[in-house]
Structure formats: C-alpha cells, structure tokens
Amino acid sequence: MNRRPTLDDVTALTKIAAYRSFRRAAEEMGLSPSTLSHQMRTLERGLGVRLLHRTTRSVLPTAAGERLIARMQPVLREFEHALEAVDDYRGRPSGTLRLNANEIAARLLLERAVPVFLERYPEMALDMVTDGRMVDIVEAGFDAGVRLAEAVPQDMIAVPFGGETRFVIVAAPDYLDRRGAPRTPDDLREHTCIRLRLPSGKRYRWEFARHGQELTIGVPGTLTLDHPLLMCEAAAQGLGIAYVSEVALRPWLERNELVTLLDEWCPRIPGLCLYYPGHRHVPAGLRAFIEVVRETAC
Numbered sequence: 001m002n003r004r005p006t007l008d009d010v011t012a013l014t015k016i017a018a019y020r021s022f023r024r025a026a027e028e029m030g031l032s033p034s035t036l037s038h039q040m041r042t043l044e045r046g047l048g049v050r051l052l053h054r055t056t057r058s059v060l061p062t063a064a065g066e067r068l069i070a071r072m073q074p075v076l077r078e079f080e081h082a083l084e085a086v087d088d089y090r091g092r093p094s095g096t097l098r099l100n101a102n103e104i105a106a107r108l109l110l111e112r113a114v115p116v117f118l119e120r121y122p123e124m125a126l127d128m129v130t131d132g133r134m135v136d137i138v139e140a141g142f143d144a145g146v147r148l149a150e151a152v153p154q155d156m157i158a159v160p161f162g163g164e165t166r167f168v169i170v171a172a173p174d175y176l177d178r179r180g181a182p183r184t185p186d187d188l189r190e191h192t193c194i195r196l197r198l199p200s201g202k203r204y205r206w207e208f209a210r211h212g213q214e215l216t217i218g219v220p221g222t223l224t225l226d227h228p229l230l231m232c233e234a235a236a237q238g239l240g241i242a243y244v245s246e247v248a249l250r251p252w253l254e255r256n257e258l259v260t261l262l263d264e265w266c267p268r269i270p271g272l273c274l275y276y277p278g279h280r281h282v283p284a285g286l287r288a289f290i291e292v293v294r295e296t297a298c
Contacts, residue, residue: 007079009043010072012036013051017061017069018141077141093284094123100137101146103130104228104248105272108162109146112296117289124285133199138277143286149270158273161293165271167207167245170258175238181261182241185215192240193219197226206243208265215265219243232258247272 015025022033029036044051051065061069101109106128114126129142137145145152148165152158169188171181182188185208196204203224208215221240225231228248235242236257252258260266274293276286 005043005046007076009039010068011076012039013043013061013065014069014073014076016040016052016059017065020058020060022059073139073141077138092123093121093288095283095285096125096127097144097283097285097289098127098129098142099144099146099289100129100131100135100140100142104245105146106130108247108272109293113289113293116296117292120292121285121288124288126289137275143283144274144276144289146272146274149273152273152275155278156275157278158275159290159293160271160273161297162247162271163297164268165246166266166268167243168249168263168266169206169241169243169261170232170235170249170252171241171261172236172238172258173256175235175240176259178238183262185217185262185265188217188219188241191220192223193221194231194234194240194242195219195221195224196228196231196243197224199226204243208262209267210265 012025012029015028016022016036019025019028022036026033026036031039040052049064050062051068053060053062099109109128114128118124118126134147134151135142135145137143145156149158149160169182179191182191185206188206193206198204203218205216205218208217219241223234223239225234228244231242231244232248232252234240235244236252241261246253249258253260274290276282
C-alpha cells in the first residue's frame with residue numbers, strides 16, 4: 001500500500017456508490033467529476049485493488065468496494081456523531097441536516113417549518129430527499145425521517161406534528177354527473193378507480209372502517225399510478241375515483257375540483273411524525289429543527 005486512505009477518500013467512495021454516479025457525488029462534495037475520478041484511481045492504486053466498476057452510463061462498487069464501504073460506514077457515522085457532539089458547544093448549530101420524507105410530507109414542511117428554520121439558523125443547510133420507499137434512515141445516512149405515525153419503526157423516537165389526518169375517496173363533479181356517486185365501499189366495484197402502485201409493485205387495496213367494521217377492497221380500474229399528486233390530477237380530470245390523503249388533496253378540494261365521498265367510511269388516523277434514532281447523540285441542528293416543527297405545527 002503506497003498511500004494510506006483518508007476519511008475523505010472513503011466518504012467519496014460511499015457517495016459515488018450511493019448515487020451510482022461520479023457527477024452527482026461530485027456535485028454534493030463541491031468537486032469536479034474529473035477530480036473525484038482521479039481521487040478514486042489514486043485510492044485504488046494505493047490499496048492495490050479495484051473498488052469501482054466504471055461504464056459509460058454508471059458506476060458500481062466491486063465486491064472489494066462493497067466490503068470496504070460496509071466496514072467503513074459505521075466509522076463514518078461515528079466520526080459525524082463526534083463532530084456533532086462538539087457542535088453542541090457552539091453558540092448556534094451549523095452543518096448539514098439530512099432528512100428523508102415522501103413528497104407530500106416534504107411539501108408540508110416547505111410551507112412553514114423549513115423557511116423558519118433556514119432563516120433562524122443561517123449556518124445550517126438542509127438536505128431533504130423525497131422517496132416513496134421506506135428506507136432505513138440510519139443505514140442510508142439520514143439524521144431523521146418523516147412518515148405517517150403508523151409507518152415509523154418502533155425503535156425510533158417519533159415527534160408528531162400537524163395533527164390527525166385521513167385518507168379519503170374523491171372524484172370530480174363531472175365524473176359524478178356521468179357515473180353517479182358510490183353509496184357504500186362495495187359500490188366502488190362498479191366504478192372506474194385510479195389505483196396506486198406501491199414501491200413493491202403491488203397495487204394498494206383501499207381500506208375502510210365504520211362502527212368497528214373494517215373493509216379492504218381491491219378496486220377495479222384501467223389507470224394505475226405511483227404518486228398521490230398524479231392521482232389527484234387524474235381524478236380532477238374526471239378519469240376516475242381516487243383514494244388519497246387529505247394533505248395531498250387540499251389544493252384540489254379548495255378549488256372545488258374534487259369532492260369527497262363515503263366520508264363516514266374514512267376515519268381519522270394519527271398523522272405525520274418526524275422520527276430519529278434514540279440510541280445515539282441527537283445533533284444540535286436536528287434539535288433545532290424539531291423545535292421549529294413543533295412551533296410551526298405545520
């Protein structure tokens with residue numbers, strides 16, 4: 001080994017592997033792709049082993065690269081935690097706060113909490129990743145995540161905000177003029193519904209409850225989408241009946257482009273939570289963000 005790897009080298013390697021791209025990793029690190037590529041070739045020469053498979057379209061870690069990343073990720077996390085602990089002694093929090101959320105939750109935070117947070121703490125940067133999949137925020141290197149309370153892992157500390165919510169059935173007035181309104185969940189079997197494809201590839205079965213009675217229905221439909229906002233837009237165009245969260249629906253309901261149906265079958269549920277691991281030091285920036293979220297109530 002001619003040159004001992006540094007934490008910067010390993011950090012760069014993990015980012016390249018995560019993004020599968022020199023360009024995206026370089027943008028995050030404030031480097032040029034050519035500089036980052038040279039850094040990786042120097043690292044590989046120093047270790048005497050190839051760490052990355054490079055093609056014209058993508059870059060993937062080799063078996064050796066994957067093993068190095070897996071062994072070094074806990075070290076990198078502990079290094080970040082050590083710096084965060086020192087940051088507690090500063091007068092104001094600084095650094096980057098990384099959050100994972102779905103797009104609906106991110107939009108809600110952007111309306112109130114994020115502007116206040118960034119104005120109040122100018123030395124903080126916020127890196128928010130919107131992802132429809134549930135991810136392990138610790139493994140993926142996030143400080144916190146935002147999800148519905150029912151989806152928060154049990155080993156996490158959850159901070160509720162925004163109050164209760166519910167998923168509701170909606171349709172455009174012109175669709176109802178043409179097809180009529182369903183009176184019970186079973187009536188949906190005779191309607192055209194806009195279905196949701198889950199990240200697993202399965203279609204979501206609509207869930208209802210009233211007076212202790214619960215129903216789960218696999219609704220029919222010719223259109224399947226993978227994003228709630230697209231479902232709202234499709235429903236507003238009269239393409240069918242959709243089942244979407246109130247948070248996503250709000251603009252369409254306010255413009256009277258969609259109306260709710262079967263309200264008595266759509267109970268309220270616990271709403272969104274900001275969640276984070278309870279077994280490690282909570283960074284000053286995350287504590288500040290939690291305070292702002294609670295203050296603004298989103």
